[in-house]
Amino acid sequence: MGAFADRLLKLKEEAGDPSYAEMSARLGAAASKSSLASAAQGRKLPSWETAWEFVRVLAVDRLGRDPEETEREWRELWERAKAVPSPDDTDTDTVDGAAAPMAHDDTAEAGTAHDDGATVGTADDDGAMAGTAHNDEPAPAPPTTAAEVVQAPAPSARRNRVLVSAMIAAAIILVGLTGFYLATTTGQDDPPARTPAKDDSAFVGDITYPDGSEVRPGSSFKKVWRIRNIGTTSWAGRRLARINTGPCRSPETVPIPPTAPGQTADISVQVRAPDKPGNCRIYWKMTDAQGQELFPDKRPVFLDVRVSAP
Structure with a gap:
C-alpha cells in the first residue's frame, strides 16, 4: 500500500x-x-x-x-x-509481543549437583533424601511407630481441617445471601437499554434534471434531489453547502426541510446556466445549523448538466 x-x-x-x-x-x-x-x-x-x-x-x-x-x-x-498482505500478518517468534527470555549460562537447574558435592533432591549414600543438606548431615529420624503418627497429627493437617471448615461455612453463607437477593429482586423490571444515537443519510435520486440533462445557454432552472434520513437523529436547521466553483451560478447554501428518522426530504436549488455551451457540475455537502460539514466520508450530491448550443 x-x-x-x-x-x-x-x-x-x-x-x-x-x-x-x-x-x-x-x-x-x-x-x-x-x-x-x-x-x-x-x-x-x-x-x-x-x-x-x-x-x-x-x-x-x-x-x-x-x-x-x-x-x-x-x-x-x-x-x-x-x-x-498486511505486515500485521507476519509471524514472529515472540511471546505476547516480547522475546522469550533466555536462561543465563550460570543458572543452576533443579536436580544438578553443586560444587560442594550436595545434590538437590537426590539420595545420600545411606538411602535418605538429602534435600539441600550436605552429605555429612544426618537425615531427620522417622516416627518410631504407626501409633505415634495417628496420635500426633502434623500441625499442617490440623490447619488444613480448620481451613476446609471455614470454606464450607463461607460457602453456606454465600448461598444464603444469593437466595435472599434473588427472592427480593424477582419481578423487578430492569431499565431498558439505551440505543446510541445514529446520524446518517442516503441518496434516493434526482427528481429533476438527472445527470447528463441538456439546458440552454443563459437559462434558469430548478434542480431537485431526494434524500432519506436513515439514522435515529431528527434533522433541523441543516443545509446543503456548495463546495466547488464552476460556470453555473447558484446560491452558496440551500435549506434542508426538517426531517424525522425514516422520512425523505426534497431539496431544491435555483441554478442559472452560463451563456456559453459546455459542461456544468456543482457539488454539495450537508452541514449542521452551525455550518459544520457532516458525513465527510460520503460522496456529495451533485448537479451535472450539459449546456448545449442554441
Missing part, C-alpha cells in the same frame, strides 16, 4: 501539487480533504471510490488524460495493492 500512496503523491506533483482542500472544493473531488490526505499517507489502502476521486480530478480533469484508460490503469494498481 506504500507504493500505491507514493504513486498518488507523484501524480499530485505532476498536476501542480494542489492542496487537499483545493482538490475537494475547487477541483470537485467527491471526497473530503481528510479522506484524500489519508489516501496519500500510506498507512492503509483507501477505498476504490476515494482513490478514484483522487486520481480523476488530477489525471483526467487537470492533466487531460483519457478517463477510461486512466480508470482501468489505476484500478489495476489498486487491486494489486489490495492483494498485498
Whole structure:
C-alpha cells in the first residue's frame, strides 16, 4: 500500500501539487480533504471510490488524460495493492509481543549437583533424601511407630481441617445471601437499554434534471434531489453547502426541510446556466445549523448538466 500512496503523491506533483482542500472544493473531488490526505499517507489502502476521486480530478480533469484508460490503469494498481498482505500478518517468534527470555549460562537447574558435592533432591549414600543438606548431615529420624503418627497429627493437617471448615461455612453463607437477593429482586423490571444515537443519510435520486440533462445557454432552472434520513437523529436547521466553483451560478447554501428518522426530504436549488455551451457540475455537502460539514466520508450530491448550443 506504500507504493500505491507514493504513486498518488507523484501524480499530485505532476498536476501542480494542489492542496487537499483545493482538490475537494475547487477541483470537485467527491471526497473530503481528510479522506484524500489519508489516501496519500500510506498507512492503509483507501477505498476504490476515494482513490478514484483522487486520481480523476488530477489525471483526467487537470492533466487531460483519457478517463477510461486512466480508470482501468489505476484500478489495476489498486487491486494489486489490495492483494498485498498486511505486515500485521507476519509471524514472529515472540511471546505476547516480547522475546522469550533466555536462561543465563550460570543458572543452576533443579536436580544438578553443586560444587560442594550436595545434590538437590537426590539420595545420600545411606538411602535418605538429602534435600539441600550436605552429605555429612544426618537425615531427620522417622516416627518410631504407626501409633505415634495417628496420635500426633502434623500441625499442617490440623490447619488444613480448620481451613476446609471455614470454606464450607463461607460457602453456606454465600448461598444464603444469593437466595435472599434473588427472592427480593424477582419481578423487578430492569431499565431498558439505551440505543446510541445514529446520524446518517442516503441518496434516493434526482427528481429533476438527472445527470447528463441538456439546458440552454443563459437559462434558469430548478434542480431537485431526494434524500432519506436513515439514522435515529431528527434533522433541523441543516443545509446543503456548495463546495466547488464552476460556470453555473447558484446560491452558496440551500435549506434542508426538517426531517424525522425514516422520512425523505426534497431539496431544491435555483441554478442559472452560463451563456456559453459546455459542461456544468456543482457539488454539495450537508452541514449542521452551525455550518459544520457532516458525513465527510460520503460522496456529495451533485448537479451535472450539459449546456448545449442554441
